[in-house]
Amino acid sequence: MPPRRALPARRRGPHHRRRVPGGPGVARRLQSREGAARLRALLGADRRGAELGRRAAPALRPCDGGLDPDRRRRPRPLPPPVTGALAGVRVLDLADQQGAFAGKLLAGLGADVVLVEPPEGSPLRSIPPFWQGVEDPERSLFFWFYNAGKRGIALDWRRPEGAGRLRRLAARADVVIETEPPGTLAALGLRALNPRLVIASITPFGQTGPYRAWRASDTVAQAMGGMMFVNGHRDGPPLRALGLQAYHQAGILAAVGVVSALLARDRTGRGQEVDVSLQAAVAGALEHVPGLWHQMGLVAARQGTLHWTRYFCVGRCRDGWVMHCTLGDWTSLVEWMKADGMGAELDDPALEDIKTRQAEGDRLFAALDAWAARYTVEELVEGAQLRRIPYAAVRAPEALLRDAHLTARGFFVPIEHPDLGLTVPYPGAPFRLADAPWRVARPPRLGEHNDEVLG
Structure with missing residues (x-):
């Protein structure tokens, strides 16, 4: 490269720095009054000197040592840590198991998530396993996992009186999560009441398209999203993945969509709809399948426990x-x-x-x-x-409770269930924010917070 040249004098503007002879030595002497005086003298020869001198003049005290005004100011104290990244955000969770994970994630981030159950209780309360094998709506581990950290009310919003109460709650809320068939919630006109409201709708195939009215389960979404075809052994049929993979993918993407919509609202002042399709959530998380096809023209095949990279x-x-x-x-x-x-x-x-x-x-x-x-x-x-x-x-899942690394990081959080006289370890933060701790709390009993929320 050619040696760097100084700019010609005629092109040197007030924003160009001047080379100061003996610069390093000057820097070492800036803490003394002599150094400050020399610095002022040097600045006085520059067209910026008068301006900088005016700014510096009031602060030339012996204890300042000629430091810039910004450095002379005392450091501002950091703001106190908040209770969660989404503290102050109120969420109405009307979702069934398709969208329960989204509300759980938002609650962990500090949002006030209010689970809205029918008077007979959420269907999730009837899903086993049950704590200590006792079948009871308040002992479903499935319900506990997905609703930890939420408050809960019992409200039949499908009846006119309940619909009116839901509308009043939505008028003060920031977010609604719902899993009803497309168009069901639109009849309530929630965003007309509250233009700042963000509504996340999680459905099998989204709010538009030829499949919009179709119903589906997690297994159907895995099948129609492409996940099942590439899962299984080479000489066997497509295999369903363990757990509720489609529901979890959709829940994660719904939470991302909600946070994105809240950020956009800060700029526009308006809420918006977040349309999450189970099928699209699965198809968008197939990892290697699109790359193999689009870049190499290969159709991904089932290969048992051999990873797709073959390493x-x-x-x-x-x-x-x-x-x-x-x-x-x-x-x-x-x-x-x-x-x-x-x-x-x-x-x-x-x-x-x-x-x-x-x-x-x-x-x-x-x-x-x-x-x-x-x-x-x-x-x-x-x-x-x-x-x-x-x-x-x-590792077997139960072995994670004894994992030294997870224990050292405090991943499992003991949560008290006073009505049952139990303390149960719950999975904690999937990721950490330094100034906004993850929130884990006991799941609500049926209608536990009716007076607080509806009163």
Whole structure:
């Protein structure tokens, strides 16, 4: 590169800095009164000097040492931490299990989420398992998980009197979450009452399109969103994923949409509708499937526990399951196997190439499975970590309660249920905000907050 040249004098404007002879030395002497006087003298030779001098003059006290006014001011105290990132946001949660996760996330972020149940209680209260096996609407662990941190009222908003009460609540609310068939809630005219209201609608196929009136479950959404087709074993049929994956994807995206709409409202002064489709939520979270098709023209296939990248696969150890990996220090892995009298067939220079290992994943993982059978999970994972090979134990969910790392981070939060005389560990913050702690609280009893909310 050519050496940098100084700008010609005629092009040098008042915003260009002047080179000061002995600059570093001046900087070291700025704390003294002599240094401050010299700095003022230098500034006086610049066209900016008068202006800067006027700004600096009132503050030239002995204790200031000639510092800029901004630096002489005392630091402003940080604002006190809030109780949550969404503190002060009021949410009416009319959702069934399709959208319950969205309300849970907003409650965790500090919003005042009011669960609106029918007088007989939410259908989620009847879903097992139940605490200690006692079937009771107040003991459903399913209901507890999705409604922790919310307040609760019982209101039949489908009747005229209840609809009027819901309208009055919506007039003071910031957000409504609902899972009714498209157009159902529009008849109440909630946004006409409150133009700042954000309404998140979670439905199987969205508010528009040829499928808008179709009904569906989580399984149907997984099937029609493409998730089920790529899940399962190579020689078997498409397999449903564990849990409510479609509902959770939709709930996460609904929460993101709500927060986005609230930010937009700060700018426009208006709320808006957030239209979440279960099918679209699944289709938008397929990870590798679109990339394989659009970039390589390949249709993703089922391949069991082999990850789509072909670098990870679940294998069996002596006492459990482990996640094999052919990334990391491949040479160390092969030498480890050879020290155990196995893996000679993997001592091939061609396998040093990561793409070759990807192509031959089936053969490699078969050899690794045979070798891993002599180890416990703990022995294999510890040995792999020491060799910088990214192996991992495949944990059972109940083992997470004893996980030292989650315990150290305080992930599980003990919540009291006074009516039952119980203290139950609940999953806590999925992520942390330094100045806005995640909120976890006991789920509401049926109609527990009617007087507070409706009174």
